[in-house]
Amino acid sequence: MTTVAVKPATMAQALTRAMRDAMAEDPAVHVMGEDVGTLGGVFRVTDGLAKEFGEDRCTDTPLAEAGILGTAVGMAMYGLRPVVEMQFDAFAYPAFEQLISHVSRMRNRTRGAMPLPITIRVPYGGGIGGVEHHSDSSEAYYMATPGLHVVTPATVADAYGLLRAAIASDDPVVFLEPKRLYWSKDSWNPEHPTDVEPIGRAVVRRSGRSATLITYGPSVPVCLEAAEAAREEGWDLEVVDLRSLVPFDDETVSASVRRTGRAVVVHESGGFGGPGGEIAARITERCFHHLEAPVLRVAGFDIPYPPPMLERHHLPGVDRILDAVGRLQWEAES
Amino acid sequence: MTTVAVKPATMAQALTRAMRDAMAEDPAVHVMGEDVGTLGGVFRVTDGLAKEFGEDRCTDTPLAEAGILGTAVGMAMYGLRPVVEMQFDAFAYPAFEQLISHVSRMRNRTRGAMPLPITIRVPYGGGIGGVEHHSDSSEAYYMATPGLHVVTPATVADAYGLLRAAIASDDPVVFLEPKRLYWSKDSWNPEHPTDVEPIGRAVVRRSGRSATLITYGPSVPVCLEAAEAAREEGWDLEVVDLRSLVPFDDETVSASVRRTGRAVVVHESGGFGGPGGEIAARITERCFHHLEAPVLRVAGFDIPYPPPMLERHHLPGVDRILDAVGRLQWEAES
Amino acid sequence: MTVMEQRGAYRPSPPPAWQPRMDPAPLLPDAEPYRVLGTEAAAKADPGLLRRLYAELVRGRRYNAQATALTKQGRLAVYPSTTGQEACEVAAALALQDRDWLFPSYRDTLAAVARGLDPVQALTLLRGDWHTGYDPREHRVAPLCTPLATQLPHAVGLAHAARLKGDDVVALAMVGDGGSSEGDFHEALNFAAVWQAPVVFLVQNNGFAISVPLAKQTAAPSLAHKAVGYGMPGRLVDGNDAAAVHEVLSDAVRHARAGGGPTLIEAITYRIDAHTNADDATRYRGDSEVETWRGHDPIALLEHELTERGLLDEAGKQAARDAAEAMAADLRERMNQDPVLDPMDLFAHVYAEPTPQLREQQAQLRAELDAESEGSHR
Amino acid sequence: MTVMEQRGAYRPSPPPAWQPRMDPAPLLPDAEPYRVLGTEAAAKADPGLLRRLYAELVRGRRYNAQATALTKQGRLAVYPSTTGQEACEVAAALALQDRDWLFPSYRDTLAAVARGLDPVQALTLLRGDWHTGYDPREHRVAPLCTPLATQLPHAVGLAHAARLKGDDVVALAMVGDGGSSEGDFHEALNFAAVWQAPVVFLVQNNGFAISVPLAKQTAAPSLAHKAVGYGMPGRLVDGNDAAAVHEVLSDAVRHARAGGGPTLIEAITYRIDAHTNADDATRYRGDSEVETWRGHDPIALLEHELTERGLLDEAGKQAARDAAEAMAADLRERMNQDPVLDPMDLFAHVYAEPTPQLREQQAQLRAELDAESEGSHR
């Protein structure tokens, strides 16, 4: 294969490419969901797949999310590898019973005889001016469901690499796609075939010594921006992109926090009962004697996702992150 | 009213009585669900209500949980106060879309014009030898859903008092009933009309100085037992029964942990992404400088609820709690 | 006697000798969608009603155009148009009495407006300043419902509650062809039939669920055929014939009010515009199909009938257009004003009383806003 | 040509001139449940098949009795009996080819056993040592499914996948009358019809969902009438007539295998025992109803037919009873042995590879068990 120039691509394009490559490699891979065929999905992430692979491989289903996921279970039982699209975060809720009671448990139920290699793509999160039900951060539900992997990319390259890994996984993966990063661009080489990114490894996106920001998905760029802004205040922040909420990369996270002694967890999802509680608790359990301050959380408020005109007040932004960093007890107090 | 002797009653009886009294007081209260009428519920918690109030007030619905909760929403919109029974924890999952997208949000959506005073009774948790899907601890899902109250009694008196409060609440309440405590008995005066227990207040079930066990529902008796056993090891444990997961009683919990300096959160629900993470994180945020050790968690494993013959290995028991207490760094280390 | 007892047992103990509860034949829809305009039935239609429908259709068309224009000006986040479907929208509103309830889907702002709701309030969701811009109790219009088919059980519950309270209130629930595939559709219809709740289900079959044509949505002879499976009558109606839709809906409403139970109505219509302004309909359908349907336009059909019968002249048309323009001008003007928003509203109605946790967050936002207004924040 | 293209468009662009896709009449069930035994159709039934069905019914009845007895001895956590429903259970198993798949509900262990599954393996769920006691691929029996109706979309997906792969495999999915009210029932039938998946839905209408009689479950003329709403044929059959159930199922399986798409079959039967051993049926039904149904017993019906036609004598009956007793004795003996359990299995199959978190928990349990076995633990 000849060398190909590294060209800018959007996260949406990288996701499309990941499905395309997976479908080309493995005839067992089937894409299904509402509007994924002819239309190419409301975010165009499945654009071209029906054309290239036919409607039997990329299928417009009837409008019923439990039915979509439930039939995907049956297809996986027969050896296919369904890649299911839930049109928006909130529209995955009708499929929760199938997800919790079957998708996450079938392997366990059958002592490994019947694994379900299903990838469930869920565009999630806010910041796109969506009306009600189009901006939920539902990762807490998935994290609390043993048997699921929960993965979310923050870069174009990870979008490709992690989606390839998800589709290749013999376990069900809830693949959370940050809606507002769909159109984010990055230099990324779409011809490079080896950049499958193993699931379960966090990555340090920015090294720093003062404190660690632990985050994922849509909040990664916000944290990187905050880290830049923090230099003015004299803080050198490390930013860890979790990439995978389940399995959780305790090693990378703990190593970072042991080094910096201070941590803030940042996510869009509501704080109470959200992922940050788990993350902060884990860090504290593992790094207690290295902590100069309690692990703090910057999260969405504990409210239903607000209407578009108010969402900026809800979303964790640079200021709120810096405020939290400022509260990390830089001068010892008690 | 004449004084009535305090007689032992089961938690199930107290719950029945709470519904009965609420129905007698307020014609707007309607009980509905699968088998709640003629049969009196599979746990007999609604026993006698259909007979006393008629089938229109205590209704056997068709077998469809989203339909049950969805019609309850409509009934509440017309001014009724539905008390919905989900037959078992796992059978509430089909109703999640109605719960998340409507029940929890209708008040907010309508700027307070359309509150939904719905009580959703969910028998939950294990320890009863139930086959698959009959022993889930699903509280993490409810906690992560703003707009819901999440309440769970551990005593017979609280079962009555909290259920009365739930039914009286103008907000939706997910009322989690610990299955294995249904038949637990307690001296309780069913004629006492004033023991409605306000939602949102934790209670110290046992005072102690060495460390605090923070728990709720089915794990409360286990923690009390552990506290007794701990005396042998020289530990004087305090036990806090949360009673309400939402709203969370930070005041009582923090006060206790500030006093003892050590805490273990105990619940049956899976640890990862479970309630304990939130609770531990909150405590750490609020009590960091009072903590002698990280807040530890004793929880169910991060696995699908196991078959009956193996459940004892999964459930947090006295030994596991004492092991955790033992790891609370009684001699300073680093 | 309780409502439950009234029902008459179906086969509480199915005997070895089988007895179906009812003859299914009357529950089945006719083979042809019911039509009034251009048929003999038109002669029986009330001229006043037809004129009223006409004025509302014209106003509705204008409303759709204006709302779509507002999306281009950035005044609406998104708008799902009902151009071509005005007959269903308007008839749904007019078939109800004041005390009845309307349960619209996310597409049905026009039905809400035709029922009397202020268009600005109806569009608040789509403008993005609040989820529901009106008090549902004021006009008995439930919040516009986005999660498909989830409003149907609400309608059933409300109708059932009204009946239990002895009020002769009917609920009319609207849903799309795509929404009929959702489990909630099934559960709602079943509850309605078992409870004999006074509710009418109107499915607007507009040919598509976003890009997905009906052929990929169902293999049924018609969506109205689903009714028999619940034991309620199914009706098929030409959804572009305002007089027919109004008649079929009114009959069903009357039937429900009289204690006859629910009806499922499928109205065959067509979505002339794209799914929303954000959609590109050329990706999944051709112009010729749209053109065919333009030839069956609800306004043209009614206009033709009224003109033929001498019930409408140029002045009448102009009057309808003028009223529509006035509505549009008012809407435009008011939608061009920035809504006044208070960020603290985020916390105002999550619970009856904010939890201690929300009070802390409230204080945090308050402090941030104060700092921001003092210009002191980073 | 793809499977999708084969479908033939319904009305991708519903034209103003309405064309229903198909005549609904052939989709509707007959007014009377189909019967073979005691009718003229019996003469055409294969004697070998009838004898086979008889032996299986007798074995099935014995299996139900034995399993119920095991609950009393504490050897089963719970058992939902199919006494009275054996004809449906057995016919479901026998109507399938080896390569076909069975999707049983939680009640249908007997169908799984009749299909060849080891009874001990079939009962593992209810004994409580593991959720599924068998490898589903071995006998093409999906795990016994407790969340009602959720297995139906699985059957559709599997059948669809098989068809896509070019395998002529049929899936038979079993569900109860109560389960037909769930949203998943609706979604599964709709997907099956739209995809023309080779799947057969068998609803055992046994009169009750726990305590709730059918009259509170549906107001439909029959559950089979639901079929027309999906565009598939609905069939009504006497569920206590093993020959009739077998014939109707076999026809539907053949139809599906030939590419004709799904069928919905309602079998009218009755649950003679309580819901499970834990249930008290006297709370919601009278003895006389049960007695009526005992008079329509599936074994007696078939025995009568076989005896009349000289196909069964006392020796034949005895042979069936002996075989059943042998099965019961073997089941009793093996169920009386304590299963050997390894608590470490808790972690074995949560994921293909345990997560780091699970490895920690595994180590914790391992240490606890070691301490326990050393007697050193508290």
Ligand SMILES: Cc1ncc(C[n+]2csc(CCOP(=O)(O)OP(=O)(O)O)c2C)c(N)n1
């Ligand atoms: C439960 C759910 N799933 C998916 C969506 C996303 N969605 C919005 S509109 C739509 C199509 C609806 O089609 P139909 O019911 O025919 O109504 P129409 O848009 O034609 O009025 C979809 C899939 C949703 N709103 N709710």
Ligand SMILES: Cc1ncc(C[n+]2csc(CCOP(=O)(O)OP(=O)(O)O)c2C)c(N)n1
């Ligand atoms: C989703 C769900 N809701 C509730 C239950 C609890 N439950 C178990 S069996 C049963 C009744 C089932 O009735 P039916 O479908 O008629 O089957 P049958 O028991 O008569 O075989 C109920 C309500 C369940 N298993 N799954």
Ligand SMILES: [Mg+2]
């Ligand atoms: Mg549509």
Ligand SMILES: [Mg+2]
């Ligand atoms: Mg039944």
